[in-house]
Amino acid sequence: MSAAPRWDPDFTPYVVNAMGPKTPPRAREILGCLIRHIHDFAREVELTPAEWMMGVEFINSIGAISTPIRNEGHRICDVIGLESLVDEIANKIVTEQGLSPTSNVILGPFWSPNAPFRALGDSIIQNPLPNGQVTYMHGVIKDMETGAPVVNAVLDIWQASANALYDFQDPEQTENNLRGKFRTNEKGEYYWYCYHPTAYSLPTDGPAGVLLNVMDRSPMRPAHIHLMITHPDYATIINQLYPSTDPHLDIDSVFAVKDDLVVEFKPKTDDPKATLDLEYNVTMALKKHHPNPNSAPPVSSFERSQKSKSSL
Amino acid sequence: MSAAPRWDPDFTPYVVNAMGPKTPPRAREILGCLIRHIHDFAREVELTPAEWMMGVEFINSIGAISTPIRNEGHRICDVIGLESLVDEIANKIVTEQGLSPTSNVILGPFWSPNAPFRALGDSIIQNPLPNGQVTYMHGVIKDMETGAPVVNAVLDIWQASANALYDFQDPEQTENNLRGKFRTNEKGEYYWYCYHPTAYSLPTDGPAGVLLNVMDRSPMRPAHIHLMITHPDYATIINQLYPSTDPHLDIDSVFAVKDDLVVEFKPKTDDPKATLDLEYNVTMALKKHHPNPNSAPPVSSFERSQKSKSSL
Numbered sequence: 001m002s003a004a005p006r007w008d009p010d011f012t013p014y015v016v017n018a019m020g021p022k023t024p025p026r027a028r029e030i031l032g033c034l035i036r037h038i039h040d041f042a043r044e045v046e047l048t049p050a051e052w053m054m055g056v057e058f059i060n061s062i063g064a065i066s067t068p069i070r071n072e073g074h075r076i077c078d079v080i081g082l083e084s085l086v087d088e089i090a091n092k093i094v095t096e097q098g099l100s101p102t103s104n105v106i107l108g109p110f111w112s113p114n115a116p117f118r119a120l121g122d123s124i125i126q127n128p129l130p131n132g133q134v135t136y137m138h139g140v141i142k143d144m145e146t147g148a149p150v151v152n153a154v155l156d157i158w159q160a161s162a163n164a165l166y167d168f169q170d171p172e173q174t175e176n177n178l179r180g181k182f183r184t185n186e187k188g189e190y191y192w193y194c195y196h197p198t199a200y201s202l203p204t205d206g207p208a209g210v211l212l213n214v215m216d217r218s219p220m221r222p223a224h225i226h227l228m229i230t231h232p233d234y235a236t237i238i239n240q241l242y243p244s245t246d247p248h249l250d251i252d253s254v255f256a257v258k259d260d261l262v263v264e265f266k267p268k269t270d271d272p273k274a275t276l277d278l279e280y281n282v283t284m285a286l287k288k289h290h291p292n293p294n295s296a297p298p299v300s301s302f303e304r305s306q307k308s309k310s311s312l
Numbered sequence: 313m314s315a316a317p318r319w320d321p322d323f324t325p326y327v328v329n330a331m332g333p334k335t336p337p338r339a340r341e342i343l344g345c346l347i348r349h350i351h352d353f354a355r356e357v358e359l360t361p362a363e364w365m366m367g368v369e370f371i372n373s374i375g376a377i378s379t380p381i382r383n384e385g386h387r388i389c390d391v392i393g394l395e396s397l398v399d400e401i402a403n404k405i406v407t408e409q410g411l412s413p414t415s416n417v418i419l420g421p422f423w424s425p426n427a428p429f430r431a432l433g434d435s436i437i438q439n440p441l442p443n444g445q446v447t448y449m450h451g452v453i454k455d456m457e458t459g460a461p462v463v464n465a466v467l468d469i470w471q472a473s474a475n476a477l478y479d480f481q482d483p484e485q486t487e488n489n490l491r492g493k494f495r496t497n498e499k500g501e502y503y504w505y506c507y508h509p510t511a512y513s514l515p516t517d518g519p520a521g522v523l524l525n526v527m528d529r530s531p532m533r534p535a536h537i538h539l540m541i542t543h544p545d546y547a548t549i550i551n552q553l554y555p556s557t558d559p560h561l562d563i564d565s566v567f568a569v570k571d572d573l574v575v576e577f578k579p580k581t582d583d584p585k586a587t588l589d590l591e592y593n594v595t596m597a598l599k600k601h602h603p604n605p606n607s608a609p610p611v612s613s614f615e616r617s618q619k620s621k622s623s624l
Binding site: 006007008011012014015018019020021022023024027029030031033034035037038039040041042043044045046047048049051052053056057059060061062063064065066071072073074076077080081082083084085086087088089090092094214215216217251255292 | 318319320323324326327330331332333334335336338339341342343345346347349350351352353354355356357358359360361363364365368369371372373374375376377378383384385386388389392393394395396397398399400401402404406526527528529563567604
């Protein structure tokens, strides 16, 4: 849609072209496109001065509540689907033959670079909770094209505990509780003990809560287990695995559910250490298939060090 | 432009349609349009995760530096032309006969509701500065259609002093220095003494400075005199008047220059109280011609009370 003719058609080009010759080309491309879209948005909805000023105050409120351990700007982007979209743009793989590996989704703010390596068959549960449902999780990592096992892939798992809190957020949890790195064996297999995941709400005491409330949306995320799967030859895969029984699958507040990441937890009766069984198999694509083979995952610099900060 | 086909065409509608039934209709319209434009922007420039995270940190930095007396979100909007655009959408008047009154521009953050009424012929200069160039300013307010004088119009003038600071910003200035309200006489005339205006820079110690620097743009505003002209029967006009000799007319950092607001200061030799003469005439449109007859000017709640705050 274009502006109604009563508005100056030269205004937006004038603003965009005000950028000087020293503007880096990529900044010119990004900022020019962003300014055009913001102007088009204002004209399309005929944004009023009062509505604009509400938006100004909303933007100011995002940074006002953010801290080194709370990134509300990141959360607002999640709530409007932007992080999921940026992830898709950066990481979606479709070969010329139409092949895609297991879906990638957003990393979220709770990944840690410090998770310890553990041995296959170990448990990541350092601090058991009475209501935690121990799950034997296992599967095989295969090459998307050949079906060959991917040996020595590293699976980095992290999850909230049965109280819906990550170790960062909970003074009762020891560091790296419910975190761990595992290497696949010569058959491409992995197996460990973890918890059935627990659903939780985004924090609603800030602008994200205001926005979700205006949009009449739930702040809940479906329960999920995070995985990051890496291998020198293969494109990294970031996963969130959702129990098929979770009631929030269709209303994920950050739009990170994909069909192939919805999994079935089954009763397990042959193992005194677990009551549930989860089989989850992954296919990986060689790095050459990735649209940005050298791109790094979008690791937020924030919300990873709450524990260490709060213990100062 | 639409997304490349490798990206899910259903994603953006899914995010927009996540809004629940209790979303107010206008919020649904505004937020739906904004989300669509932000998504289209990300796809068009293929925004990378690293670029997105830079944007997140930039948004957070806006609110982090804002205070009750500094509204950086407002300033960022000015730098991308959004306040000027919102003003145009709200206030531009063109009749069916193609008539327009004197142009409206943005209010800016330094208007005060507390300017005192003064008598025609008075000076608004309470605290003279040696380099201030006293100007005899005068003119006539007329009806856009009939040319009849507009009697009892209120002209509210405010301006920075010769040191480029407003009374709010300068402990050496008394309250309402270089502010005043005047009523037109029975001929629609007004006249007073003020200063030739002085150019100044936006504050560059925050995100607006970062953004202007990336865009290789000047932070300067051309020198200007603010006017707000009100009358019960006529659409309010907000003006900024710019000396035609100002070197920043084409690079105003907030895009608020309009051709009919560029004025000529002339030498004045017949008045011991002034060295310059400024004639500025205005045409006003009846309220019925305004697209939003009951709209109020976009008065920021911030940056108007610095003086009272800082004197606590």
